[in-house]
Amino acid sequence: ALQQTLDRRLFGQHLVSRVVVKAVRGFLNNTNAKKPLALSLHGWTGTGKNFVSKIVAESIYKKGLQSKYVHQFVATLHFPHAHSINLYKDQLQSWIRGNVSICPRSLFIFDEMDKMHAGLIDSIKPFLDYYELLDGVSYRQAIFIFLSNAGAEKITEVALDFWRNGRTREEIQLTDIQNALSVSVFNNKNSGFWHSTLIDKNLIDYFIPFLPLEYKHVKMCVRVEIESRGYAVDEDIVTRIADEMTYFPREEKIYSDKGCKTVDAKLDYYYD
Numbered sequence: 001a002l003q004q005t006l007d008r009r010l011f012g013q014h015l016v017s018r019v020v021v022k023a024v025r026g027f028l029n030n031t032n033a034k035k036p037l038a039l040s041l042h043g044w045t046g047t048g049k050n051f052v053s054k055i056v057a058e059s060i061y062k063k064g065l066q067s068k069y070v071h072q073f074v075a076t077l078h079f080p081h082a083h084s085i086n087l088y089k090d091q092l093q094s095w096i097r098g099n100v101s102i103c104p105r106s107l108f109i110f111d112e113m114d115k116m117h118a119g120l121i122d123s124i125k126p127f128l129d130y131y132e133l134l135d136g137v138s139y140r141q142a143i144f145i146f147l148s149n150a151g152a153e154k155i156t157e158v159a160l161d162f163w164r165n166g167r168t169r170e171e172i173q174l175t176d177i178q179n180a181l182s183v184s185v186f187n188n189k190n191s192g193f194w195h196s197t198l199i200d201k202n203l204i205d206y207f208i209p210f211l212p213l214e215y216k217h218v219k220m221c222v223r224v225e226i227e228s229r230g231y232a233v234d235e236d237i238v239t240r241i242a243d244e245m246t247y248f249p250r251e252e253k254i255y256s257d258k259g260c261k262t263v264d265a266k267l268d269y270y271y272d
Helices: 002-009 014-029 049-060 082-102 121-128 152-164 174-186 215-228 235-244 263-270
Strands: 037-042 070-074 107-111 143-148 206-209
Touching: 002 014, 002 049, 014 037, 014 049, 014 174, 014 206, 037 049, 037 174, 049 107, 049 143, 070 082, 082 121, 121 143, 152 174, 174 206, 215 235, 215 263, 235 263
Parallel strands: 037 143, 037 206, 070 107, 107 143
Antiparallel strands: none
16 A cells, blocks of 8 residues: 555655655564664655655554554654753653553654754664663664655755766666765754764664656646546646746756645645
C-alpha cells in the first residue's frame, strides 16, 4: 500500500519512493532491530515531505496521523522560545518515554527542523541510540521522522548540475546527494541539526532528498487534486494553474518555487 500510494500520488521523487519504501518495509519486517528507524526528509516547501510522512503513518496505523500512537511536533508551535530550551528538553524526553512505554511501535514526526533551536533535538539522542533498554524501556521499534527545508540549496545544486549536463533527474542516485546533504545540514547554523550529535554519531539512518519540482510535476499535482475533488480533468485549467506558479532559477525557470504547495488554494478559484 505504501508503494502504491507513493507511485500514484508523489511526483518527481524517485529517490524518495525507493528509499522510504525500502527503509520502512525493512524496519517493520526486522524482528530484531538494533535501534529505532530515523529518517530525515529534506527539500523545499511543497515537494512532498509532509505528504510522505502522512502516507507512512497511514501505512502503519489504521487511523494514520489521527492515531494515538503518532505524535507530531512543530518547532514554531511546540518549542517557540529559545529561553525555555531546557524545559523543552525535559518535556520532549518525558513525552517520548511515556508514549513508547505505552506503545513500542510509536511514530514521532518533527516538522520545521530548520526552525528548531540548535541543541534541543540532541536531548532525544539516547532514544535513537543502540541501547537494548533505557530505564527498562526499549525504543528499538519506534520510528522518528524529521522534516526540514535545510539542505534544499544543496539538493537544487545537484539537480541543476544534472540538468545542465543534459542528464535526467531520474539518473540522480542517493549517493550523489546524501553525504553532501548531511554535511550541509550539520553545518547549517540556522537549523535544529546544527552540529547535532544525531548526525555526528550517525544515528540518522537516511537523509532523503526531495528534488525541486518541475512544470510537468506541478501539472501532475493539479490533475490529481482535480480528480480527488470528483471533477473531470480540464487540461486548460491544469495549464493555467501551472502557468500561474513562479519558477527558479531566474534565467532557466525550471523549478516551481512553492512546489505543489498552493495548488489546492488555486483550484478553489476555479471550482468555487
